[in-house]
Amino acid sequence: MQARLYQASATKILCLKQEALLYYKTKIGYTLAKQHDSICIDVAIRNGGYPTGNWVTFKMMTEFEVDMHIKAAHELINSEIRKQEYELNTYSQAERILFHPTKAFSRDQILYTNPKNETLSVDDLLRVTKYSIAVAEITDPGEENWELASASITIFQCIEAALNNQDQPMPISKKLHIANGFLSTIVKRSVKNSDTKKGITIASTLIDLVIDFFAGA
Numbered sequence: 001m002q003a004r005l006y007q008a009s010a011t012k013i014l015c016l017k018q019e020a021l022l023y024y025k026t027k028i029g030y031t032l033a034k035q036h037d038s039i040c041i042d043v044a045i046r047n048g049g050y051p052t053g054n055w056v057t058f059k060m061m062t063e064f065e066v067d068m069h070i071k072a073a074h075e076l077i078n079s080e081i082r083k084q085e086y087e088l089n090t091y092s093q094a095e096r097i098l099f100h101p102t103k104a105f106s107r108d109q110i111l112y113t114n115p116k117n118e119t120l121s122v123d124d125l126l127r128v129t130k131y132s133i134a135v136a137e138i139t140d141p142g143e144e145n146w147e148l149a150s151a152s153i154t155i156f157q158c159i160e161a162a163l164n165n166q167d168q169p170m171p172i173s174k175k176l177h178i179a180n181g182f183l184s185t186i187v188k189r190s191v192k193n194s195d196t197k198k199g200i201t202i203a204s205t206l207i208d209l210v211i212d213f214f215a216g217a
Contacts, residue, residue, distance in 0.1 A: 001027050005073050017066045024073050032076060040072035047071075086115075126157055127212075130181070134205040141198040147188055154181035176211045180204055 001024055008020035028036065044050060049064055061069070112120040120128075130153045137146040161174045184204035188197050 002074075002077055005070055005077070008070050009067075009074070014063050014066065017063075017070060018061075021066060021069055021073065028076070032080070036069075036072055036076050039075050040069055043072045043075065044068045122160060126153060126160060129153055130157075130208070131205065134201055134208075137201040138198055138205070141194040141201065147185065147197075150181065151185045154178060154185060157181065173211055177208060180207050180211070 004020045004023055008017040011017060025033065044065075047068060049068060109122045110119045111122060111125060130150070133146055133149045133153060136143075137150065140146065157174070157178050161178065181204070184200055188200050191197050191200065
C-alpha cells in the first residue's frame, strides 16, 4: 500500500493517483479513515489550500485535492508505523521482564511505561486485575470463569509475596489481601445463588479497598 502511494506521489497521471488512493481507502478501515480526514484538513491548510476531507469519490477531486489526500495518507501510515514500533518495543521489554528465567519479581518492578511517563508495576498489575475481575463478577455473578480468575490472582499475589519478602516480614496489607481473596473464593465456591455470590464479591472488594486505604497498597 505504501509503495503504491509513493508511486502516486511521483506520477503526474491523475488517474493513477486516484487508483492508488482508492486502493488505500479500501485497506485502512473506518476508524483510520476518520483520522485521515482530520490529517487531510491539516495538510491542505499547511499547503495553502482549501481543507478537504471528502471521501465521496476521488474522481470528482481536483489534482491538488488528490495530492493532499496522498500526503495525508503518507502521514497517517507513518504515524501508525511509529505507534506500532513503540508498542512492539514497549511490550517486548515487558515480555523480557515477565519471562526472564532467573529474575524474581519485585513489587515495584516496572512492566510498562506509556508516552506520558505513567508506569505500571507488578503490584499495580495484580491489584488492578483483581479489581477488574471483581467488577466483572459483580456484573455477571453466575459466570464461573470470573471466580476462577479471582482465585488465580490470589495465587499470583501469594507467589509475588513469597518471591519478594524472603528476607523480611510480609507487609500486613499483603497478608490481609491474600486472606480476604482466599476466604471470599472459598465461600463463593460453596454458594449457588448468584445474588449471594454478588454480595460476597461486593463485600470482598470493599474490604480490599479498605485495606488499601488504611494499611497501604
